Amino acid sequence: MQKLSFREKLKDTAVGVGDSLKGSAFWSSIFRPGSPFRKGYTDSPRNRSYVVMNNVLYHLHPVKVKRHGVRLSYTLCLGGLSFFLFIVLTITGIWLMFYFRPTGELAYVDIQALQTSVAFGSLVRNMHRWGAHLMVLVVFLHMSRVFYHGAYKAPREFNWVIGVILLFLTLFLSFTGYLLPWDQLAIWAVTVGGNMAGYTPVFGAQLKFILFAGLEATAATLLRFYVLHVLFFPFIIVIFMAIHFWRVRKDGGISGPL
Amino acid sequence: MVDIPEHLLLRSAEARAKALGISVEQALAEMKGETEPTVVSKEPEIEEAPAAEVKEEAPAAEVKEEAPAAEVKAPAKKVDSPEEVDFAPEVKVTQRLLTVVKAKPIQKSVSVPVDKVNTWPHLMLPEFIALMAMTAFLILISAILQAPLLEEANPNITPNPAKAPWYFLGLQEALSYWDPQIAGVMIPLVVGMIGFMAIPYVDRNPDNNPSKRKYAILMYTFFLAGAGTLTVIGVLFRGPGWNWTYPWIDGIWFDDLLDWVNFLGDGH
Numbered sequence: 356m357q358k359l360s361f362r363e364k365l366k367d368t369a370v371g372v373g374d375s376l377k378g379s380a381f382w383s384s385i386f387r388p389g390s391p392f393r394k395g396y397t398d399s400p401r402n403r404s405y406v407v408m409n410n411v412l413y414h415l416h417p418v419k420v421k422r423h424g425v426r427l428s429y430t431l432c433l434g435g436l437s438f439f440l441f442i443v444l445t446i447t448g449i450w451l452m453f454y455f456r457p458t459g460e461l462a463y464v465d466i467q468a469l470q471t472s473v474a475f476g477s478l479v480r481n482m483h484r485w486g487a488h489l490m491v492l493v494v495f496l497h498m499s500r501v502f503y504h505g506a507y508k509a510p511r512e513f514n515w516v517i518g519v520i521l522l523f524l525t526l527f528l529s530f531t532g533y534l535l536p537w538d539q540l541a542i543w544a545v546t547v548g549g550n551m552a553g554y555t556p557v558f559g560a561q562l563k564f565i566l567f568a569g570l571e572a573t574a575a576t577l578l579r580f581y582v583l584h585v586l587f588f589p590f591i592i593v594i595f596m597a598i599h600f601w602r603v604r605k606d607g608g609i610s611g612p613l
Numbered sequence: 614m615v616d617i618p619e620h621l622l623l624r625s626a627e628a629r630a631k632a633l634g635i636s637v638e639q640a641l642a643e644m645k646g647e648t649e650p651t652v653v654s655k656e657p658e659i660e661e662a663p664a665a666e667v668k669e670e671a672p673a674a675e676v677k678e679e680a681p682a683a684e685v686k687a688p689a690k691k692v693d694s695p696e697e698v699d700f701a702p703e704v705k706v707t708q709r710l711l712t713v714v715k716a717k718p719i720q721k722s723v724s725v726p727v728d729k730v731n732t733w734p735h736l737m738l739p740e741f742i743a744l745m746a747m748t749a750f751l752i753l754i755s756a757i758l759q760a761p762l763l764e765e766a767n768p769n770i771t772p773n774p775a776k777a778p779w780y781f782l783g784l785q786e787a788l789s790y791w792d793p794q795i796a797g798v799m800i801p802l803v804v805g806m807i808g809f810m811a812i813p814y815v816d817r818n819p820d821n822n823p824s825k826r827k828y829a830i831l832m833y834t835f836f837l838a839g840a841g842t843l844t845v846i847g848v849l850f851r852g853p854g855w856n857w858t859y860p861w862i863d864g865i866w867f868d869d870l871l872d873w874v875n876f877l878g879d880g881h
């Protein structure tokens with residue numbers, strides 16, 4: 356009888372465990388028929404449909420899409436990347452919240468401590484910040500791609516309107532986050548921005564007062580921006596994104612070809 | 614057999630009784646199989662439904678298209694030679710053909726087949742790759758470039774220049790030219806929000822081929838160039854007192870980009 360080496364035995368065991376795990380009722384209760392992770396998945400047209408149909412992603416994607424729509428050069432994946440950046444920002448943002456207290460005394464100190472004494476603190480803060488800048492840029496590019504394709508034309512007019520709302524929400528999210536590190540850059544950038552809002556005709560002063568929670572950027576503004584940044588705007592933007600994605604499908608999928 | 618609830622049975626018995634002109638009790642009994650069902654022996658009024666009439670009632674155009682007249686005539690001919698009809702020849706005709714309604718949808722649907730591919734893997738795989746590439750890129754720049762953190766906020770020390778975030782800097786630049794009420798609010802609010810939302814309703818040109826919408830493309834490109842130029846000026850070419858500076862001579866007065874600047878060369 357051929358003697359198996361330790362490595363081979365280990366490999367056999369691993370494969371055996373893997374097979375019985377994949378064959379278990381538990382495993383198949385997680386991965387529905389058609390999932391590539393399910394035992395006995397084969398690449399067939401039927402299974403390709405099931406991958407989408409029996410998956411939570413069916414909420415986002417139809418089973419089939421127009422051929423030209425999957426060419427990377429058509430959408431440049433910009434809408435998808437906007438959404439994905441939002442998710443990255445949510446994850447890193449929640450992580451940052453563990454280390455941040457939005458008060459005049461603590462905010463700045465917390466950011467300093469985050470950078471110096473929290474594992475990966477600096478990296479995650481950088482990701483959140485550069486990611487936010489990137490999102491503004493990518494959303495803007497997405498809008499431009501939609502415009503140049505004339506993809507806002509009937510029946511997609513209203514999805515463009517929702518898109519503009521999303522653009523402004525993205526800007527508000529970025530702007531409210533800008534104040535949170537509570538350094539000289541933050542407070543003065545927000546002061547400049549808030550003063551612009553103060554020039555609104557008729558109710559400019561009131562608008563500025565509401566925005567700043569006072570006459571100028573103070574610790575009260577910090578708390579206000581914090582709540583807007585971590586709760587209010589994310590909540591609103593998720594609702595509009597849901598409508599936006601739903602409309603993309605209801606308006607007949609991606610526009611074009613040109 | 615499933616028991617039919619009494620009230621449902623009663624309801625259909627009533628309907629049957631009304632239709633056949635018998636009493637409800639009898640209808641009920643018939644339905645339960647207790648008595649022989651009443652046979653309706655109503656004479657079909659028009660046994661000799663003439664094929665010609667059918668032809669007349671159907672719109673001429675459709676008759677031509679589908680040639681239903683020929684089909685209708687055919688069985689009529691067959692009746693003439695009874696030996697050919699070897700199935701249920703005695704059946705009484707209880708209905709007649711009034712017209713042939715062509716099967717077509719009420720709404721006009723586009724019947725051009727669309728060239729489609731499976732979302733998995735043709736869309737989801739590229740998406741996944743884009744997602745991974747983006748994450749890698751973000752982690753990379755985050756590892757190289759440090760986000761700025763200046764001195765603690767101090768309302769009494771105004772930096773010179775005080776600049777808004779970059780996406781508002783085009784606006785801040787515009788603010789320095791025009792009356793603040795125009796530049797600060799009318800432009801972003803009216804042009805930005807309302808104006809942009811109105812685009813699909815103003816541009817009624819149904820074409821999406823670039824060669825047929827040159828004007829729209831020109832306008833948007835003009836907007837992009839204008840906003841881009843103002844932003845670049847605001848970020849790179851404005852120094853203390855909002856005076857014009859050259860980034861290669863005076864350095865870059867934009868602290869948000871401090872680390873980018875230091876990474877590329879040296880800041881001011």
Ligand code: HEM
Pocket residue numbers: 430432433434435437438494495497498501504506507511514515516517518519521522525596599603608609610611
């Ligand atoms: C948070 C911001 C946004 C997200 C996450 C987002 C996401 C998406 C996604 C995933 C698509 C599918 C096609 C593609 O990837 O290009 C899409 C399509 C579309 N988006 Fe957005 N979008 C955002 C902002 C905007 C903005 C600012 C506009 C315009 C003002 C806009 C207008 C549209 C339109 C009209 C379509 C349909 C395009 C077509 O059918 O070709 N969206 N969006």
